[in-house]
Amino acid sequence: MIKVKNPGLQTTVQDYGRIGYYDVGMPPSGAMDKYSYTVGNLLVGNDENAASLEITYMGPTLEFQQDAFIAVTGGEIPPKINGEAVPMWETHSIKAGDELSFDFVKKGARVYLAVAGGVDVPVIMDSRSTYTLCGVGGMEGRALQAGDELKIGNDKKQEVKEGTSLPEEYRLDFSGDNxxxxxxxxxxxxxxxxxxxxxxxxxxxxxxxxxxxxxxxxxxxxxxxxxxxxxxxxxxxxxxxxxxxxxxxxxxxxxxxxxxxxxxxxxxxxxxxxxxxxxxxxxxxxxxxxxxxxxxxxxxxxxxxxxxxxxxxxxxxxxxxxxx
Amino acid sequence: MADKVLSPLPGIFYRKPSPDKDVYVNEGDSVKEGDILGLVEVMKNFYEVKAEKDGVIEKFHVENESEIEAGQEIATIS
Incomplete structure (x- = not known):
């Protein structure tokens, strides 16, 4: 389990998206920055459609109640394990009792927290993505709240070694012109x-x-x-x-x-x-x-x-x- | 020692709870930890910026209803 101590501004469970229902008026939801989301899953050895947390502007504070492998990818909202800064775009091992928190947003607007095995919430219309406007998917159809407990799933394909760091050339840079x-x-x-x-x-x-x-x-x-x-x-x-x-x-x-x-x-x-x-x-x-x-x-x-x-x-x- | 109050979010900064209300606090006022100093509007949400310690508001560095960046200094508390 991952316990949500502070949810951040708007943290939602997202996977690749609820694909195939656009004709009945259901938008796909899913990770907004697909590249960062996908790379996050790869860095923890997940199935590429495993659910991650999409974090916007202000990160949550999460207490891990079991050992896990994690990676944070996307814009720059620097992660900290037990108050110590850890690099983004890298596979980290986190232990039961450790706390993951985030510093102020430096670049970009969103980061993705991938957890080996994925975040396990019910699959609704083929997806775990949260669509808050209709209250569908994710954690009870809404953004995370303090006190929520997230289950870690089994969407893992392979082992990725702790400290696996994505080469610079594959990282995104958000300091350029938009x-x-x-x-x-x-x-x-x-x-x-x-x-x-x-x-x-x-x-x-x-x-x-x-x-x-x-x-x-x-x-x-x-x-x-x-x-x-x-x-x-x-x-x-x-x-x-x-x-x-x-x-x-x-x-x-x-x-x-x-x-x-x-x-x-x-x-x-x-x-x-x-x-x-x-x-x-x-x-x-x-x-x-x-x-x-x-x-x-x-x-x-x-x-x-x-x-x-x-x-x-x-x-x-x-x-x-x-x-x- | 003066402490900086930083905005964790980009958005629009408000010193009042609503346009026809008074400001939350004035420069020179005493505040307690947890007191609301202002709001940052973003993504159709209003985030409350709170004092992180007891003290006196020395100065506001951001005008009411102006654009603010994440990490920008809003006020100093001494």
Missing amino acids: EIRVILGLCSYRLTEESKKRFFEREWSVTTEANRVGYRFKGERLHFVEREQPFGAGSNASNVVDLGYPIGSIQVPDGVEPIALLNDAVTGGGYVTICTIISTDLDKMAQVKTNEKVRFVSVDIEEALQARKEYRDTVEKVRQFVAQ
Whole structure:
């Protein structure tokens, strides 16, 4: 068991996601930064879909009541075992009675705590991920609370030696500029040419409304092309006839503040989606903090697929490194 | 000795519980450990920033309703 002494700001149980139910309105949830989540599991020898804890901004204080192997990956929220700083991206052995806590967030927004065997909560619709808006999955459908006890599961495939440290080249660095690549569409034709240009020219600042559901940005008002309201569409110029929202799609209700829809977002609706964040850059988006600035860069599908291929190659290299 | 009160979170800092209320504490006020000094709004949550020791609020370094970074100094308590 792992006892939660202090839950942190918003710590949830997440696995790869509740895949395959989007058509019935169930978003995937799951780890927001898939790379860090996956590497965490690899470093403790887990099945790659084992459930971890996703920690946002402020880490929890956890008391381990059994021996375990752990790894902390992602942004930089430095972990401490019994008050002593320990490195991230590394396999640690933790003993029964040890306390894991975290320092202030230094870089990025989220880290993942992988525990060998995974966090064992009931599997709901093929996943252990927490979807807090509907109270589904994870620890009783909610973020962790003080007093919770987490069971460690059996999703372990192999032994990984204590002190296994991920080479620098496979670690993420969050100190760079926040360029987020997107593909234009589905309804970018609704924006004026000037607004389309401005969207990519300027920096957008992340508001306090930025969580697992979506990120809202401040910048300037965008304008839509004049049109006659189609049958079935809302009256606002930012409305279209309802459509499925791609994960990572960006909408601009009333042209005021763009919103990127993320892992826990609504699956469809009647707002214009002007572009969609490419899958690899969703990881990057998840590590951007409130008050930070991002710039959106338009790419084509070939570049997005190339980025995905490189991502998969990197994960494969980490797999081989850990298996050595 | 003066102690720094740091924000553990990025967000917007508020010195009042709500816009029409008074500030939690003024500079020069005495506070007890656990007293609320302000709020940080992030992810549709309001996190209470509390005094970690008894003392006197020497100074606030962040204005009401301004943007704040994680680790930024909010106030000093002496």
